Amino acid sequence: MQLRDIVSNPYLTRGEELLGIIYKLRMVSAEQLSVIMGISKKYVFQLKSDLNKEGEMVLTHYNTQRGARRVPFSPEYKLGPRMYSLGPSGRAIVEAIVGHPVYLKKLTGRQKVHYYGVNDILVRTLQHLIKEEGGEKDSMAQLQAWDRLQWLNSQEAVEIINQAWTPILENRKKKEEKETKQDLIHPDSRIVLDGQGFWLEYDNGTEQIGEPDSEPDSEGKVTTIYDKMWRYLLTLIPIENHDPIIWVTPSPIRRDNMKHTWEKVKEESSYKTYPEMYFCTPGEEQTIFFKHKLATQRCLELSETY
DNA sequence: CATATTGGAACGGAAAGATT
DNA sequence: AATCTTTCCGTTCCAATATG
Numbered sequence: 001m002q003l004r005d006i007v008s009n010p011y012l013t014r015g016e017e018l019l020g021i022i023y024k025l026r027m028v029s030a031e032q033l034s035v036i037m038g039i040s041k042k043y044v045f046q047l048k049s050d051l052n053k054e055g056e057m058v059l060t061h062y063n064t065q066r067g068a069r070r071v072p073f074s075p076e077y078k079l080g081p082r083m084y085s086l087g088p089s090g091r092a093i094v095e096a097i098v099g100h101p102v103y104l105k106k107l108t109g110r111q112k113v114h115y116y117g118v119n120d121i122l123v124r125t126l127q128h129l130i131k132e133e134g135g136e137k138d139s140m141a142q143l144q145a146w147d148r149l150q151w152l153n154s155q156e157a158v159e160i161i162n163q164a165w166t167p168i169l170e171n172r173k174k175k176e177e178k179e180t181k182q183d184l185i186h187p188d189s190r191i192v193l194d195g196q197g198f199w200l201e202y203d204n205g206t207e208q209i210g211e212p213d214s215e216p217d218s219e220g221k222v223t224t225i226y227d228k229m230w231r232y233l234l235t236l237i238p239i240e241n242h243d244p245i246i247w248v249t250p251s252p253i254r255r256d257n258m259k260h261t262w263e264k265v266k267e268e269s270s271y272k273t274y275p276e277m278y279f280c281t282p283g284e285e286q287t288i289f290f291k292h293k294l295a296t297q298r299c300l301e302l303s304e305t306y
Numbered sequence: 307c308a309t310a311t312t313g314g315a316a317c318g319g320a321a322a323g324a325t326t
Numbered sequence: 327a328a329t330c331t332t333t334c335c336g337t338t339c340c341a342a343t344a345t346g
Binding site for chain 3: 030045046048049060062063077078079080081082
């Protein structure tokens with residue numbers, strides 16, 4: 001069960017839907033929830049308030065700092081939005097929805113900004129699709145948009161990669177298998193748009209590329225961009241996955257630095273082909289998604305003429 | 307009609323800023 | 327550094343409206 005199976009699921013109440021989405025996204029702002037659920041921000045507040053009358057369902061993480069550092073929030077915010085995460089009382093409800101045990105991981109301060117940035121890629125894409133399907137208040141448009149969109153969180157993206165690696169690892173020793181699996185990349189998210197998959201990396205770090213990434217990955221490892229790019233190659237090339245990788249960062253300087261780092265990685269390696277990598281500031285990724293869509297459409301049209 | 311959703315206005319928690 | 331004050335960003339209560 002993935003995000004889109006929770007959104008507008010007729011078997012769930014709005015409250016359950018809210019908890020399910022918070023679980024899938026780990027941390028999310030009220031505004032983002034309102035777009036994802038297709039309701040007003042006000043109603044999100046109402047649902048949260050009602051839920052918390054039954055226990056600690058939704059936890060609030062107060063305003064993320066908005067200092068000198070570049071941050072993905074809209075300029076209307078002087079501080080940051082509050083972020084919600086799943087509270088202890090919500091756990092059992094979410095377990096009933098997804099059908100497996102759920103663990104509440106501790107979330108640190110910097111992760112708030114990170115999740116906000118990752119979620120916003122989803123929010124922008126969803127809004128784009130809803131517009132294409134003909135309207136914001138139209139619930140039909142919402143459903144059709146979700147028909148065209150899949151969103152997998154980091155853990156779900158890793159599961160896909162692990163599955164693809166399983167046949168390769170079968171003949172290897174257990175220890176080696178474990179080591180290889182640990183070296184595989186952990187994308188921040190995977191999005192599938194009209195059948196085209198993309199791996200997503202959201203980066204909120206400083207302009208210095210060589211510096212260790214300030215955001216440790218899910219295993220607590222501290223990595224550099226350079227390192228991550230190598231891991232993408234080592235992960236995707238053996239399983240012949242050709243989905244593009246989209247890097248999103250709020251800093252244009254960092255975006256350009258990443259581009260250079262990628263050129264360097266390509267020079268230092270010797271593969272025949274490379275996955276496509278794109279480097280964007282928030283919002284620019286929509287052009288990539290759209291361009292890709294047109295490209296695949298043209299291919300289809302061409303093949304149909306034969 | 308019942309339930310789902312939104313609106314209005316007073317209220318509150320946390321962080322930033324000011325003052326001692 | 328400790329305490330007070332202000333600001334930000336919601337939160338809450340409850341009534342009004344929309345929707346099936």
